[in-house]
Amino acid sequence: MTAPSTSPDPSVHDAPYDLVGIGIGPFNLSLAALADSVPGFRSLFLDAKPAFSWHPGLLMEGTTLQVPFLADLVTMADPTSPWSYLNYLRHHERMFKFFFSERFHIPRREYDHYCRWVAERLPSCHFDAHVTALEWDEAAEAFAVVHRSAAGEQTRVLARQVVLGVGTDPVVPEPLRPLLTETHAGRVLHSADYRTHRARLGAASDVTVIGAGQSGAEVALDLLRHQDGDGEGGPYVRWLARTTAFAPMEYSKIGLEHFTPDYIRYFRALPEATRERLIEEQWQLYKGVSEETLGEIHDELYERTIGGGEPRAALHPGVEIVSAEPDGADGYVLTCRHGQEESLFEFRTSAIVSATGYAARRPDFLDTLDGLVDWDGKGRYQVDGDYRVALDPRVSGALYVQNAEMHTHGVSAPDLTLGAWRAAAILNAAAGRTVLPVAPRQAFTTFGAPQDAASVPERTVAAAAAPAATAVSGPAEIRR
Numbered sequence: 168m169t170a171p172s173t174s175p176d177p178s179v180h181d182a183p184y185d186l187v188g189i190g191i192g193p194f195n196l197s198l199a200a201l202a203d204s205v206p207g208f209r210s211l212f213l214d215a216k217p218a219f220s221w222h223p224g225l226l227m228e229g230t231t232l233q234v235p236f237l238a239d240l241v242t243m244a245d246p247t248s249p250w251s252y253l254n255y256l257r258h259h260e261r262m263f264k265f266f267f268s269e270r271f272h273i274p275r276r277e278y279d280h281y282c283r284w285v286a287e288r289l290p291s292c293h294f295d296a297h298v299t300a301l302e303w304d305e306a307a308e309a310f311a312v313v314h315r316s317a318a319g320e321q322t323r324v325l326a327r328q329v330v331l332g333v334g335t336d337p338v339v340p341e342p343l344r345p346l347l348t349e350t351h352a353g354r355v356l357h358s359a360d361y362r363t364h365r366a367r368l369g370a371a372s373d374v375t376v377i378g379a380g381q382s383g384a385e386v387a388l389d390l391l392r393h394q395d396g397d398g399e400g401g402p403y404v405r406w407l408a409r410t411t412a413f414a415p416m417e418y419s420k421i422g423l424e425h426f427t428p429d430y431i432r433y434f435r436a437l438p439e440a441t442r443e444r445l446i447e448e449q450w451q452l453y454k455g456v457s458e459e460t461l462g463e464i465h466d467e468l469y470e471r472t473i474g475g476g477e478p479r480a481a482l483h484p485g486v487e488i489v490s491a492e493p494d495g496a497d498g499y500v501l502t503c504r505h506g507q508e509e510s511l512f513e514f515r516t517s518a519i520v521s522a523t524g525y526a527a528r529r530p531d532f533l534d535t536l537d538g539l540v541d542w543d544g545k546g547r548y549q550v551d552g553d554y555r556v557a558l559d560p561r562v563s564g565a566l567y568v569q570n571a572e573m574h575t576h577g578v579s580a581p582d583l584t585l586g587a588w589r590a591a592a593i594l595n596a597a598a599g600r601t602v603l604p605v606a607p608r609q610a611f612t613t614f615g616a617p618q619d620a621a622s623v624p625e626r627t628v629a630a631a632a633a634p635a636a637t638a639v640s641g642p643a644e645i646r647r
């Protein structure tokens with residue numbers, strides 16, 4: 168069952184690491200930072216990039232993290248860690264500046280800089296290490312992680328346990344995919360690349376932004392700000408959304424309790440069909456736009472109407488792209504369907520930014536482990552309470568995932584709020600002991616039926632409900 172080695176002449180490090188993390192985004196970096204304080208625990212974290220960077224295509228000035236700074240890499244699990252955001256500030260002698268700024272939501276560019284500060288100092292973090300294969304080495308009873316540098320140097324390390332933290336991939340609607348070629352570069356793109364092409368888009372005559380999430384809103388706002396106060400200059404901005412409204416993200420204190428360990432525990436125990444329905448229904452917990460950004464867009468548009476002006480912008484919710492064709496003059500004709508009116512319409516635009524989100528993917532390097540991962544019926548990981556992926560029982564090592572478990576753990580999977588908590592849970596499981604206590608109960612809300620209430624047998628409920636139901640007159644369907 169050992170998968171064939173793909174490394175012709177790898178330099179082999181014999182002693183297995185306790186843990187190897189693949190990918191150094193915020194989630195595995197959090198794990199690296201927490202593991203750093205565990206004596207004798209040998210860990211290594213690998214990333215393909217030359218250095219840490221966090222969503223560089225969307226690091227616009229003025230954008231902020233959407234969670235409080237306390238959701239840094241460590242604080243929610245270990246506020247005494249030297250890798251906290253506050254210690255980063257102290258190190259950079261910026262404590263007073265931060266104190267007087269009185270902000271809970273720090274600039275996104277600063278979060279990136281903070282993470283880079285941590286990644287550069289942790290001896291376990293290695294960049295320019297693209298993982299190309301993950302194998303189970305039966306003889307060594309360990310995973311073999313094969314990685315390659317940009318210069319082509321190949322290395323093979325052994326690990327008793329592996330954590331996947333490879334993030335997600337940009338998603339583009341089907342009609343736009345044929346346009347994602349060199350010919351259309353800088354004119355048709357995913358928002359993940361926005362900053363690279365920002366100057367060109369800002370100078371275009373007409374830009375269409377697709378997607379009513381935070382990224383779509385930030386791109387639309389940024390383009391509006393390319394117009395001057397009278398709306399002159401800069402592009403005409405068209406913002407389209409498939410959702411029926413440009414809706415705010417849920418930010419109420421009680422609503423945010425969906426991002427607690429309590430909710431994860433409740434969600435995991437639900438039947439699969441219920442979990443899938445909930446994820447669809449709860450889109451406003453993870454897909455909407457911050458109220459502040461919506462307000463800023465409104466403010467920009469309002470400015471344009473002072474003195475009887477018309478904003479050079481249009482906002483269209485409830486609209487889906489049907490097709491996108493080059494118009495032969497450096498632009499595109501977009502055909503759209505209005506869902507509620509069931510009508511089609513088309514318009515011309517000179518550039519398209521698809522801010523249509525990201526999705527978890529199965530990394531190529533898992534091909535060498537295929538047959539040993541016990542995928543669910545839909546080809547997804549089966550993930551337990553310790554974030555361990557179900558594997559063939561012949562594999563004695565453990566494989567964990569971060570940010571690929573929304574289907575089993577709920578909407579908090581991609582959210583930074585629970586990042587340190589989840590990393591601590593994985594660290595405890597990987598170390599085989601409680602290195603950091605993780606409190607399971609944190610919310611005021613009781614998500615399931617109350618544990619201390621007397622349970623009522625189902626048939627009692629049915630009997631009690633029957634007379635009332637028959638007493639109701641009206642359409643038959645209300646007695647379902």
Ligand SMILES: Cc1cc2nc3c(=O)[nH]c(=O)nc-3n(C[C@H](O)[C@H](O)[C@H](O)COP(=O)(O)OP(=O)(O)OC[C@H]3O[C@@H](n4cnc5c(N)ncnc54)[C@H](O)[C@@H]3O)c2cc1C
Pocket residue numbers: 189190191192193194195213214215216221222225231232233234296297298299332333334335382530532569570581582583584
């Ligand atoms: C623009 C943007 C802003 C966001 N802002 C917030 C926010 O304010 N609050 C919030 O809660 N959430 C936010 N999120 C959601 C989420 O927190 C982030 O997407 C976060 O970066 C996810 O972290 P990650 O560690 O899973 O993956 P990533 O940050 O994507 O990192 C994955 C890493 O894996 C590496 N990798 C992949 N494959 C390999 C391989 N084969 N070998 C080696 N390395 C590999 C990549 O190079 C990459 O560095 C935001 C998302 C986006 C897109």
